Amino acid sequence: MDIKALQSMEVLVDSVWTPAVASTQAADVDGLFYFIYWSCIFLGILVVAPMLWFLVKYRVKNFSRKAYSQRDHGVLIETLWSVLPFFYLVVLFVWGLRGFLNLYIAPPDAMEMRITGQKWFWEISYPEDDVAVSGQGVEFVVPVDTNIKLIIIAEDVLHSFFIPNFRVKMDAVPGRYTTLWFNANKEGLYPVLCTEYCGKDHSNMLAKVRVVKQEEFRAWIEKTQAASNSLPPVALGEKLYGSKGCNACHSIDGSRLVGPSFKGLYGRDEKLADGSTVKVDDAYMRESILNPAAKIVESYQNLMTPYQGKLKEREIVGLIEYIKTLK
Amino acid sequence: MSDNHDVDYLRASTGIKSWLLTIDHKRLGLMYLASVLFFFLIGGIFAILVRTELFTHTETIMSAQQYNQAFTMHGVIMVFLVIIPSIPAALGNFVLPLQLGAKDVAFPKLNLLSYYIYVTGSLFAVYSMVSGAVDTGWTFYTPYSSQSSQAVVSMTLAAFILGFSSILTGMNFMTTVHKMRAPGMTWFNMPLFIWGIYATALIQILATPVLAITLLLIIVERTLGVGIFDPTLGGDPVLFQHFFWFYSHPAVYIMILPGMAIMSDLIAAFSQKRVFGYSFVAFSSLSIALISFLVWGHHLFVSGQSALAGAIFSFLTMLVAIPSGVKIFNWVATLYKGAINLATPMLYALMFIFLFTIGGLTGLFLGVLSVDIHLHDTYFVVAHFHYVMMGSTIMAFIGGIYYWWPKMTGKMYKESLGATGAILVFIGFNVTFFTQFFMGSQGMPRRYYNYLEQFEFYHQISTIGSYILALGLFVALWSLIDSLRNGEKAPQNPWNASTLEWTVCTTPPIEHNFHETPHVTTGPYDFGIEEGYSD
Numbered sequence: 001m002d003i004k005a006l007q008s009m010e011v012l013v014d015s016v017w018t019p020a021v022a023s024t025q026a027a028d029v030d031g032l033f034y035f036i037y038w039s040c041i042f043l044g045i046l047v048v049a050p051m052l053w054f055l056v057k058y059r060v061k062n063f064s065r066k067a068y069s070q071r072d073h074g075v076l077i078e079t080l081w082s083v084l085p086f087f088y089l090v091v092l093f094v095w096g097l098r099g100f101l102n103l104y105i106a107p108p109d110a111m112e113m114r115i116t117g118q119k120w121f122w123e124i125s126y127p128e129d130d131v132a133v134s135g136q137g138v139e140f141v142v143p144v145d146t147n148i149k150l151i152i153i154a155e156d157v158l159h160s161f162f163i164p165n166f167r168v169k170m171d172a173v174p175g176r177y178t179t180l181w182f183n184a185n186k187e188g189l190y191p192v193l194c195t196e197y198c199g200k201d202h203s204n205m206l207a208k209v210r211v212v213k214q215e216e217f218r219a220w221i222e223k224t225q226a227a228s229n230s231l232p233p234v235a236l237g238e239k240l241y242g243s244k245g246c247n248a249c250h251s252i253d254g255s256r257l258v259g260p261s262f263k264g265l266y267g268r269d270e271k272l273a274d275g276s277t278v279k280v281d282d283a284y285m286r287e288s289i290l291n292p293a294a295k296i297v298e299s300y301q302n303l304m305t306p307y308q309g310k311l312k313e314r315e316i317v318g319l320i321e322y323i324k325t326l327k
Numbered sequence: 328m329s330d331n332h333d334v335d336y337l338r339a340s341t342g343i344k345s346w347l348l349t350i351d352h353k354r355l356g357l358m359y360l361a362s363v364l365f366f367f368l369i370g371g372i373f374a375i376l377v378r379t380e381l382f383t384h385t386e387t388i389m390s391a392q393q394y395n396q397a398f399t400m401h402g403v404i405m406v407f408l409v410i411i412p413s414i415p416a417a418l419g420n421f422v423l424p425l426q427l428g429a430k431d432v433a434f435p436k437l438n439l440l441s442y443y444i445y446v447t448g449s450l451f452a453v454y455s456m457v458s459g460a461v462d463t464g465w466t467f468y469t470p471y472s473s474q475s476s477q478a479v480v481s482m483t484l485a486a487f488i489l490g491f492s493s494i495l496t497g498m499n500f501m502t503t504v505h506k507m508r509a510p511g512m513t514w515f516n517m518p519l520f521i522w523g524i525y526a527t528a529l530i531q532i533l534a535t536p537v538l539a540i541t542l543l544l545i546i547v548e549r550t551l552g553v554g555i556f557d558p559t560l561g562g563d564p565v566l567f568q569h570f571f572w573f574y575s576h577p578a579v580y581i582m583i584l585p586g587m588a589i590m591s592d593l594i595a596a597f598s599q600k601r602v603f604g605y606s607f608v609a610f611s612s613l614s615i616a617l618i619s620f621l622v623w624g625h626h627l628f629v630s631g632q633s634a635l636a637g638a639i640f641s642f643l644t645m646l647v648a649i650p651s652g653v654k655i656f657n658w659v660a661t662l663y664k665g666a667i668n669l670a671t672p673m674l675y676a677l678m679f680i681f682l683f684t685i686g687g688l689t690g691l692f693l694g695v696l697s698v699d700i701h702l703h704d705t706y707f708v709v710a711h712f713h714y715v716m717m718g719s720t721i722m723a724f725i726g727g728i729y730y731w732w733p734k735m736t737g738k739m740y741k742e743s744l745g746a747t748g749a750i751l752v753f754i755g756f757n758v759t760f761f762t763q764f765f766m767g768s769q770g771m772p773r774r775y776y777n778y779l780e781q782f783e784f785y786h787q788i789s790t791i792g793s794y795i796l797a798l799g800l801f802v803a804l805w806s807l808i809d810s811l812r813n814g815e816k817a818p819q820n821p822w823n824a825s826t827l828e829w830t831v832c833t834t835p836p837i838e839h840n841f842h843e844t845p846h847v848t849t850g851p852y853d854f855g856i857e858e859g860y861s862d
Contacts, residue, residue: 003385003777010781017768018701029697033768036695040688047655047684051677054662059669063599063823066857069664072601081656082607082649089645092695097638099697104634157471158564160629160704164770167701171630173565174470175558178631191779195704195772197464199471200391203775303474 006137009191009208011164022190022211023166024183028099030167036092103168106181110149113142117152117159117172118305120201121245122192129221131228135243136201139208142184143217149181156305160196163209171196184211200258201248233314237322240315249304252326259304260297266324271298285320335737339838350435353836355442356421357735360728363413364804366449370404371797373397378759378793380776384783391776395462398774402465403482407489408449410716411578413724414585415531416445416496419524422731423500425828425836426518428509428845433502437495444492451485464774466575469556469567473548480549483542490535490542493581497531500524509827511847518826518851519595519608523588526612530577530584530619538574541567565630572623580619582716584612586723587654590679593726594658596824597673598665601852604657611650618647628699637696644694651687655680666857670822671745671806675726678753679719686714689764707767710760718756725752725803732807733817734828737835740814744806751799758792825853 012020017037018030058068116123116134123134133140142148152161154172161180162169165188170180184190194205212220231239241247241262249258260270268280273296278284287294289311292304311319336353346354376397380387389397420438424431432438455461455478463472463479472479504525508517544555545567554560556567595602602608624632624640658680667673689711693699702708733739766785771778778786820829828836831845 004780007384007777007779009779011770011779013769013781016765019769029701032695033692033698033701036691036698040691043688044684047659048681051659051662051680054659054665055667055669055677058598058662058665058667060666061668063666063668065666066855067598067600067665068857068860069862070601070854070856071664071862072603072605072852074603074660077660078604078607078653078657082653085649085652089648092691093642093645096641096695096697096699100628100637100641100700101634103697103700104637157474158468162704162770162772164701167697169629169700169703173558173631175563176565176631191770193770193772197395197468197471197774199462199475200395202395203391203772203777 003204006204006206009137009189009206011191012188018167019164020186021165022184022186022188023163023168024185025099025103026165026167028102032092032095032099035095039088103180106149106179107147110147110181111143112149112151115150115152115161115172116155117161117194117198117205118155118245119157119199120194120205120248121243122159122161122194122205122207123243124207126221129225131221131224133224133243135245136204136248137206137208138243139189139210141210141212141217141220143214144187144211145183145185146214147181147183149179152178152180157198158196159194159198159205162193162195163190164193165190169195184209187211187213204248231318233318233321234325236315236318237320240311240319241322244307244311246319259300262323262326264327266326270295272296273298273300282320285323286316289316289319333837335833335835336838337737337835348439350431350439351838352420352424352432352435352438353735353840355438356417356419358442359412359420359445360417360735362445362449363409363417366404366408367413370401370409371800373401373404375793375797377401378790381778381786382790384778384780384786386777392462394776395464395774396460399461399464400456403452403461403486405716406465406578406582407486408452410582410720411489411493412445412496414589414720414727415500415524415527415581416441416492418589418724418727418731419500419585420496421735422828423503423521423524424507425734425832425840426521426826427503427507428512428827428831428841428847429503429507430839430841432499433506434499437499441492441495441499444488444495448485448487448489448492451481451488455479455481455485466571467542467545468571469545469548469562469564470558472545473557480546483545487539487542487546490539493531494535497528497535500528501532504528509845509847515606515609516847516850519591519602519605519612520588520826522609523584523591523612526616527581527584527588529613529616530581534574534577534581534620537570538578541570541574544570565627565632568627568630569623572626573620576623576626577616577619579712579715580615582720584615586679586683586720587612589723589727589730590654590658590676592824592826593672593676593723593730594661595852595854596730596822597670597676598662598667599823599854600661600665601850601854602657603660603663604653605852607653608657611653614650615647618643618650622647625694625699628696629703641694641696641699645691648687648691648694651683655684655687668822670729671740671742671749672726672730672822674746674749675722675729678749679722679726682714682718682722682756685761686711686718689714701770702767704773705767706763706771706773709773710763710767713760713763718760722752728807730822731828732810733821734832734834734836736811736814737817738810738814739817739821740806740810744802744809748799748801748803748806751795751802753799755792755794755796755799759789759796760792762789762792823854825849826851 014020114125124140125132154174159172192207251261254263290308461482554562556562622644625644
């Protein structure tokens with residue numbers, strides 16, 4: 001995995017504050033952001049300016065004199081600074097709530113997509129077209145000016161799906177569906193970041209969303225469909241090695257990661273944690289993919305997610321054939 | 328040596344046992360102070376390691392696993408071993424009975440027990456550091472924490488034990504305030520420091536048991552396999568977040584209220600003025616304490632909680648801004664027409680006003696629902712809570728240490744060293760954390776080991792700032808250590824302060840604080856007025 005290449009994608013930025021606007025909801029969020037921003041500058045000056053002025057004006061050395069006044073209350077001013085902030089806060093609250101409901105409630109005509117978070121990559125699927133893409137740094141495509149609703153779930157631990165340029169974010173929770181929606185109104189390529197801490201490769205759990213015209217989107221869907229049906233086993237296995245996240249824990253060059261390397265694995269005798277030995281053949285590999293806890297190799301931990309029910313027979317064969325080639 | 332009756336508490340008895348088994352609140356305060364400063368150093372080392380790793384956008388000095396452990400240790404140590412006990416347990420223990428005109432706290436032996444519970448808890452924390460470090464973040468979110476390394480059990484056990492120390496200390500202080508006030512020390516004659524510590528004790532007693540329950544449930548889940556939070560066992564991970572923040576948001580106020588408490592005393596003493604709006608400041612502490620129980624859901628705006636819950640929590644969260652604002656305005660108003668002395672404690676107090684204003688105002692961005700969706704779990708949040716936790720609480724803590732240092736040790740520190748440290752801390756702090764507001768609003772997520780190359784510039788500035796901050800803190804520490812050897816003998820009341828610990832009690836205090844019980848006839852901030860002026 002080339003981390004430098006992965007981390008070279010860019011959030012499109014046009015100021016030092018919130019990034020460039022690329023969805024219909026982002027403008028309202030930014031409007032409120034800048035309203036708070038300017039009012040905070042005003043309020044900050046309201047506190048700091050008198051403070052500095054008093055420091056200059058009333059400074060003494062070594063308690064050389066007493067205070068000019070011991071006045072300790074003022075009904076009007078105390079009422080003002082206790083009550084006025086309330087009205088300001090109500091404005092912020094109502095504006096924020098309106099924007100939130102707009103982010104929360106997807107329009108009924110929205111196109112549905114499924115997002116699954118798993119250590120440490122995203123799988124994005126288009127149920128209407130039976131297409132899915134996945135992997136660290138995976139690029140997926142959505143049509144411009146279209147309402148899109150994402151139905152999100154996590155496979156193992158909490159993750160969070162965040163697209164800075166769209167101002168949307170939602171946690172992926174195991175065992176529960178969450179949703180978010182957006183309408184991307186500017187063509188381009190935007191990073192997707194995981195924002196809920198999920199372990200070792202949390203910061204590599206990135207993806208990219210490409211916003212394109214409707215025709216280009218259809219063309220991409222068809223191309224992706226065709227590609228996933230026509231690959232020969234070894235090429236399919238090589239692709240799945242990246243897209244199913246195997247590469248996060250298993251190297252192909254013999255180096256030790258979270259799990260054993262695939263290099264030279266096939267045909268070898270593996271020593272297991274319970275002291276027994278097993279020969280790595282097709283049956284062992286199939287079992288270790290679908291139910292990894294069954295046989296744990298000595299000196300490794302039981303950390304891998306079971307792939308039972310998540311791979312088609314063709315895909316299991318592809319992975320085994322691919323691993324066989326890694327001598 | 329004069330009659331034993333007049334000997335100060337430091338020399339009243341000697342030998343290691345006279346310290347380890349002491350039930351003198353002043354000695355216990357110093358022992359807490361030493362322990363807290365020790366862990367502040369350890370937590371600070373982890374902070375510097377984290378910032379150094381982030382100097383480049385890929386690996387710099389450690390692996391991803393080590394980085395995750397480093398920021399977890401930084402968070403756990405700073406929250407549970409430093410900030411929560413810092414002001415209440417160290418300075419509160421020392422000052423509270425003195426300010427009330429009491430001989431000791433209500434339950435001196437319980438006080439000693441609290442200290443050893445704290446030590447036990449910290450030993451568990453150290454054990455889990457050494458025995459295969461925790462990597463869950465200080466929030467221990469499930470299901471990650473249910474599946475991560477075994478050290479999670481000893482670490483949560485540490486937080487569980489530390490919670491009891493916190494509960495007992497809170498209970499002790501509350502009883503002391505109710506029962507041990509000197510004659511004439513009415514509720515509204517109490518210094519505002521006491522009001523703040525009292526409000527803190529209220530939260531400690533009511534909220535900490537919930538943390539204990541939650542951490543115990545994690546341990547039960549991990550060791551017995553009962554499904555509570557882990558979905559693979561039929562549990563609900565979001566339930567954990569509710570439990571955790573039900574404690575941890577009030578805990579944020581356990582951390583900030585004592586800072587505010589110190590502030591009122593410092594501002595009064597160093598402007599030689601009565602605190603403006605005494606009762607507003609006192610009751611704002613209590614109202615912050617009460618509201619703090621009702622805002623936990625603002626940590627869950629993107630966790631899949633309902634929109635209605637989100638709306639209610641957002642509204643209640645904003646209400647906290649009102650009493651916090653009231654305090655700030657009252658402090659600034661206190662300076663008006665005062666006689667302002669810029670000694671080191673006051674420099675930290677002014678820093679507090681500036682940094683807390685930024686910390687508080689940036690909280691508005693996060694309390695507002697739609698904007699929080701974008702900023703949640705980014706560096707904007709990291710910067711915000713460092714402005715509040717470190718920029719406010721720790722600055723007040725350091726200001727308080729300088730303020731009461733002559734009382735504790737009988738020695739004066741050098742002003743020039745103290746001021747140099749303060750200025751370096753101020754510059755370092757802002758360079759480190761203000762930069763993070765930019766990154767955060769541009770979308771840089773927190774807890775990232777590698778990060779997008781475009782953020783490298785901001786991270787490098789932030790890292791350089793953290794070195795300046797560390798240097799400033801070492802200068803501050805040096806000024807205190809230096810005073811022990813070379814410091815001048817402290818006068819009875821170096822700040823011309825007006826509260827009992829300075830006016831009646833000797834410097835340093837005798838073992839039983841007062842020769843005879845003081846009778847209080849004036850308010851807490853009774854300063855004179857310049858001739859020729861009235862009102």
